[in-house]
Amino acid sequence: MAKKKTMAPHVVPGRLYVPYFNYYGALGSEFYKQLRDNKKITGVKCPTCKKVLVPPRSVCAVCFNNLNELVEVSSRGTVQTYTVIYYTYSPSNQPADIPYAYGIIQLDGADSGLCHLLGEIAPDKITIGMRVEAVFKDKCEGNILDIKYFRPV
Amino acid sequence: MANRVAIIGVGQTYHTSKRPDVCIPELCNEAIRAALKDAELTIKDIDAVVTGNMELFEGRYHQDLWQVDYVGSYHKPGFRVTTGGTTGGTLACTAFFCSASGLFDVVMAVTFEKQSEGDSRAGLKTVADPLWDRWISTGAIGTFARLGTWYMKESGATEEHAALVRLKADRNACLNPHAHLKLHLNTVEDVLKSEMLVPPLRRLDMCPTSEGACAIIVASEKKAKKLSRKPVWVKDWVEVHNEMRYNRGDPVSLENLEKAALTIYKRNGITNPRHDISVAEIYEPSTWAELVWYEAFNFCDKGEAYKLIERGATNRDGEFPVNPSGGVIATNPIGATGMIRVAEAALQIRGDAGAHQVDREVKRTFTTAWGGSSWTVAHLLSKTLD
Amino acid sequence: MRTALGKKESQEYLGISNLVNLPFNWSAGPYLGRWLIELRDNGKLWASRCSKCQRLLLPPRVICGICHVRAPEWPNWVELSGKGELIEWEKVVAPQMNPSTGKIEQEPYIHGNILLDEGVTFQHHLEEPDETKLKEGARVEMVLKPKHERKGLVTDILYFRLVKE
Numbered sequence: 071m072a073k074k075k076t077m078a079p080h081v082v083p084g085r086l087y088v089p090y091f092n093y094y095g096a097l098g099s100e101f102y103k104q105l106r107d108n109k110k111i112t113g114v115k116c117p118t119c120k121k122v123l124v125p126p127r128s129v130c131a132v133c134f135n136n137l138n139e140l141v142e143v144s145s146r147g148t149v150q151t152y153t154v155i156y157y158t159y160s161p162s163n164q165p166a167d168i169p170y171a172y173g174i175i176q177l178d179g180a181d182s183g184l185c186h187l188l189g190e191i192a193p194d195k196i197t198i199g200m201r202v203e204a205v206f207k208d209k210c211e212g213n214i215l216d217i218k219y220f221r222p223v
Numbered sequence: 224m225a226n227r228v229a230i231i232g233v234g235q236t237y238h239t240s241k242r243p244d245v246c247i248p249e250l251c252n253e254a255i256r257a258a259l260k261d262a263e264l265t266i267k268d269i270d271a272v273v274t275g276n277m278e279l280f281e282g283r284y285h286q287d288l289w290q291v292d293y294v295g296s297y298h299k300p301g302f303r304v305t306t307g308g309t310t311g312g313t314l315a316c317t318a319f320f321c322s323a324s325g326l327f328d329v330v331m332a333v334t335f336e337k338q339s340e341g342d343s344r345a346g347l348k349t350v351a352d353p354l355w356d357r358w359i360s361t362g363a364i365g366t367f368a369r370l371g372t373w374y375m376k377e378s379g380a381t382e383e384h385a386a387l388v389r390l391k392a393d394r395n396a397c398l399n400p401h402a403h404l405k406l407h408l409n410t411v412e413d414v415l416k417s418e419m420l421v422p423p424l425r426r427l428d429m430c431p432t433s434e435g436a437c438a439i440i441v442a443s444e445k446k447a448k449k450l451s452r453k454p455v456w457v458k459d460w461v462e463v464h465n466e467m468r469y470n471r472g473d474p475v476s477l478e479n480l481e482k483a484a485l486t487i488y489k490r491n492g493i494t495n496p497r498h499d500i501s502v503a504e505i506y507e508p509s510t511w512a513e514l515v516w517y518e519a520f521n522f523c524d525k526g527e528a529y530k531l532i533e534r535g536a537t538n539r540d541g542e543f544p545v546n547p548s549g550g551v552i553a554t555n556p557i558g559a560t561g562m563i564r565v566a567e568a569a570l571q572i573r574g575d576a577g578a579h580q581v582d583r584e585v586k587r588t589f590t591t592a593w594g595g596s597s598w599t600v601a602h603l604l605s606k607t608l609d
Numbered sequence: 610m611r612t613a614l615g616k617k618e619s620q621e622y623l624g625i626s627n628l629v630n631l632p633f634n635w636s637a638g639p640y641l642g643r644w645l646i647e648l649r650d651n652g653k654l655w656a657s658r659c660s661k662c663q664r665l666l667l668p669p670r671v672i673c674g675i676c677h678v679r680a681p682e683w684p685n686w687v688e689l690s691g692k693g694e695l696i697e698w699e700k701v702v703a704p705q706m707n708p709s710t711g712k713i714e715q716e717p718y719i720h721g722n723i724l725l726d727e728g729v730t731f732q733h734h735l736e737e738p739d740e741t742k743l744k745e746g747a748r749v750e751m752v753l754k755p756k757h758e759r760k761g762l763v764t765d766i767l768y769f770r771l772v773k774e
Contacts, residue, residue: 080642080761084353087711090282090341093624095246102623129252131292134266136252163629202664212623243622282629340624345706354637355668357708358764359732361720365699367724421699466674519620 097128100140105217106210112140113180121181125214128151145204146223147177147184154193165215171196189219228322229447229454231329231440232262233566238403238435238554241339247281248293251333254436255294255557258331262440264450266295269440270327273317275304276335276558279346284391294333307350309462310334311437311561312506312592312600316460318441319602326514328446335436336556341431350595364429367509368421374515375423380529382423386414387532389427389552395539396549398579401563403433403554430509435556437563444608458587459603461486469536476597478564480519482549483591483601490520491603496522497536497543501585502571506593508551508592517545519590547571563590565602572606628711637761640669643683650763652753654689657681665729691741691751692772693725698735698743723749723769736768748772 094102097114104110114126114137123130132196152173158164171193174183187206188196202220210216234257242250242281242363251274251521259265272294287303306313311334318332351360374380389408396402406575408414408427417427447454447545463479463486484496493499505520507513517528522543531537537545546552548567551560570576592600637645640657647653656670656685661676673680698721704713721735737743737750750770759765 076638077643077646080637080645082354082635082637082645082762084633085709086349086629088279088282088341088349088629088706088708089711090627090629091358091624091731092281092335092340092627093246093622094244095249096244097249098246098623099621099623128249129293131297134295141773161615161632163628163630185398213625221427243624282627342706345708345711348705349708354634354635355707355763356732359720359734361699361701361705364703365701365720368699369697420703421701436622 071178095128097126097138097140101126102212102214102216103115104140104142105206105214106212109145109210109216111143111145111177111184111204111217113143113177113182115139115141116126122179123182124177124184126179141179143180146178147175147201147202147220149188149196149198149200149220150174150176150183151198152188154196166219169193173220175202186214186217186220187219190221224309224326226323226445227454227456228319228443229443229451230565230569231266231442231447231454232258233437233439233449233569234261235401235437235559235566236259237401237434238556240403240431240435241431241446242337242434243339245435247283247286247335247337247340248290249432250337250436251290251292251335251438254335254438255331255333258333258438258440264440266328268450269295269329269331270299271294271321271431272299272301273303273304273314273321273330273332274334275306275310275314275317275332277307277310277346278305278345279341279349280336280338281340281558281600295331298479300327305558306594308506308508308557308594309561309600310558310596311563312565312590313462313561315439315441315562315565315602316462316600318439319457319460322441324442325443329440329442329450331440331560333436333438334562336433336558336560338432339434347595348406351607352567363508364421364424364519367429367511368424370509370515371423371428371511374511378515378526378529382415382425383411384514384529384532385409385423385428385510388513388515389414389537391532392510392546392550392552395547395579396553398539398577399549400552400577401435401554402549404431404549405553424509424511429579430551430555431553433553433556434561435559437556437559437566439562439566440578441462454573454574455572456605456608458605459487459490459601460601461597462600464598477515477519477597479597480516480593481521482522483599484589486608487589487601487603496520496589500543500587500589501583502547502549502568502581503543503591504550504568504571505589505590505591506551506561506564507546508555508593510552512593513545513550513552520591529548539579547576547579547581549579553562561600564590564592565568565598565604568602568604571592572604635670637684638671640671641679644668645761645765647683647723647762648753648763648765649759650757652756653750654691654766655683655686656689656727657683657686665726665727667729687727689725689727689729691725693723693731693749694747695735695743695747695749696730697720697745698722700740719743721749721769733766734768736770742771
C-alpha cells in the first residue's frame with residue numbers, strides 16, 4: 071500500500087494586543103483615592119451581615135444590600151494563607167520578579183481577606199498566622215500596588 | 224416546551240455613552256434592581272442567574288465569576304453565555320430554556336456592555352478568523368455601507384428613505400427615558416448633513432456605542448400566574464446561524480433573517496405579519512438594515528420597504544409600529560441590545576412603556592437580535608397564553 | 610455618598626489600564642494549512658469543490674456547511690487563476706486599531722470583494738491610486754509578495770489590482 075504523503079502541520083503565530091481601561095466606579099474610586107492620597111486602607115460595612123469587607127464592594131453577596139459607607143481598617147493584619155511563585159511566562163504581567171510570595175491577609179477590623187504580596191521575608195520563613203503591615207510606595211497612583219507589599223511586623 | 228414560561232419583570236439602566244461612576248458589576252446591579260422592583264420580587268425569589276456580554280469590548284473575561292456579589296448569583300446555579308451581537312437575544316432564550324426545562328422556576332438574565340472601556344472596532348475585528356480575514360475585517364460600518372448600496376440599486380430607494388428611518392427612531396427615542404441618543408432631529412436635511420463615513424453610510428445612519436445593562440426575569444407558568452399580574456407569555460423563539468464567509472458572490476446574506484422569521488411565522492400561524500403581529504422590536508444597527516430587514520422578515524414584499532417608511536406605516540402611531548423604543552439606532556450597548564428588544568416588547572404588551580407606548584392593544588410582538596455573520600435570534604411574545 | 614472619613618464624594622473617577630497581551634499559535638489544520646503552504650511555496654491559489662452542491666469552498670475546509678458532506682482533500686482541489694471581476698469595494702479612511710498590535714493604523718486602503726472567474730468570492734485589498742478607475746465588473750488580478758517574503762499567511766497575497774488594458 072502506498073504511503074500517504076503527509077504534510078507537516080502548519081502553525082500560524084498570532085497575538086492579541088488590545089489596551090483597555092476599566093473604571094473602578096464611584097466606591098472603588100474612593101477606596102483607591104484613600105490609598106493614593108492618604109495611604110489608608112478602607113473597607114465597607116454591611117449593616118445586615120455586620121461584616122466589614124476589604125476591598126470594598128458596593129453590593130453584599132450574601133444579603134444583596136447596597137453598601138456605600140467606607141470605614142477605615144488597620145494597615146496591619148494576619149496572614150491567613152500564602153504561596154510562593156517560582157515560574158514565569160511571557161509576556162509576563164506578574165507583579166514581581168520570581169520567586170515571589172503572596173498571601174491572603176486579614177487586616178485588623180476586616181472580616182474578609184485581601185490578596186497581596188509578601189515582602190522583606192524569605193519565602194521559607196513565612197508562616198500562617200504571622201503579623202504583617204502594609205508598606206506603601208512613596209508616590210502612589212491609585213491602584214492596588216500603591217501598597218508595595220506586606221512585611222512582617 | 225416542557226413548561227410554558229412568561230416574562231414577569233424587566234429592568235434597564237439609563238443608557239448613555241460613558242458611565243465612569245460605576246464599574247461593570249455595578250452597572251449590572253442597577254438593571255437587576257430595576258427588574259426586581261418591576262417584578263416586585265427580592266433576589267431570594269430568583270432560582271438561577273444567567274449573564275453575558277461581548278467580552279472583547281472590555282477585556283474582562285468570565286464575568287460570571289467576578290460579579291457574583293452584584294448579580295445575586297451567590298450560591299445559586301447559573302452560567303455565562305456570550306454570542307457577540309446576539310448576546311442579549313440569546314440570553315433571553317437561555318432564561319426561557321432554563322425555566323421551561325422545569326429545573327428552575329424563576330430565572331434572571333442580565334446582559335450589559337461598557338464600551339468606553341475598550342476600542343469597540345478593535346474588539347469587533349477580533350471576532351473575525353485570525354487565520355483568514357481578521358487582518359481585513361472592517362467591522363460593522365463596511366457591512367452596512369455595502370448593504371445600503373445594494374438596497375438602493377435593488378429597490379430604487381434613496382438616501383432620503385434612510386434619513387426617514389433615523390427620524391422615526393429619534394422621535395421614538397425622545398419619548399423613551401432609557402434611550403441613549405435623543406437628538407431632536409426635525410427634517411431629512413438634519414440627517415443628510417451628518418458626516419459621511421463610508422458612502423452611502425452617514426454617521427446618523429449608524430447606531431451609537433452605548434453603555435448600559437438590561438435584565439429580565441422569567442418564570443414558569445405556575446409561578447408566573449402566582450407572582451405577576453401581567454405576565455408576558457413567551458410563545459416561541461429560534462436562533463439561526465450562517466457560515467462566517469459569504470462565498471456565493473452575494474454582498475449581503477439575508478437567509479438567516481428570512482429563515483428565523485419564517486420558522487416563527489409557520490409555527491405560530493402567522494400568515495400576514497403586519498396584521499398578525501402588533502409591534503416589532505427588531506435589531507437594526509443601521510437605517511439601511513432596518514429597510515432591508517423589513518423585507519427579510521416579510522413585513523412587506525421585496526423592494527417595498529422604503530414605501531412603508533415613506534407613508535409612516537412603521538411609526539409609533541402607524542399601522543405596524545417597528546421599534547417604538549427608538550431601536551438600536553438610538554441605543555446600542557451591544558451585549559444588552561438584544562435583550563432590550565425583548566424588554567421593550569414586554570413593556571408594550573403590558574401597556575407600561577410610558578410615553579413611547581403604542582396606543583392600541585398589543586397582543587403579539589416579534590423581536591430579533593442579530594450578530595456578525597448575519598446570525599439571527601427571534602422571539603415571539605404574547606399577551607395571552609393561547 | 611459620604612465616606613466614613615467625612616469626605617464628600619468627589620467627581621474624580623479612577624480606573625486601571627488593562628492591557629491584554631497574549632501570544633497564540635494557531636493550527637491551520639490539513640485543509641487551510643495546505644492552502645497556505647501552496648500559496649507560500651508555489652504561489653498557487655486553490656479551492657475545494659463540494660461533491661454534492663458543487664460550490665467552491667474558499668478557503669477549502671473539511672465539510673461543506675450546507676450539505677454536511679466531507680469536501681475533497683488536496684490534491685483534488687480546483688486551481689484558481691487569481692483573476693476575476695470586482696463586485697464591490699469601499700475605501701476605508703477612518704484610522705483603526707489593529708488588535709494584534711494595539712497600534713492605530715492610519716493609512717487608508719481599499720477593501721474589495723472580488724468574484725473570481727471560477728465562481729467564488731474573495732476579499733482582499735485593492736491597489737489602485739485612482740479611485741475613479743474602479744468600476745463594478747472591472748477585471749482584477751492577484752499580485753503575490755515575492756517568494757522570499759511569503760510566510761504561509763493570507764497576506765502572502767499582496768493585493769489585487771486592475772488588469773492593465
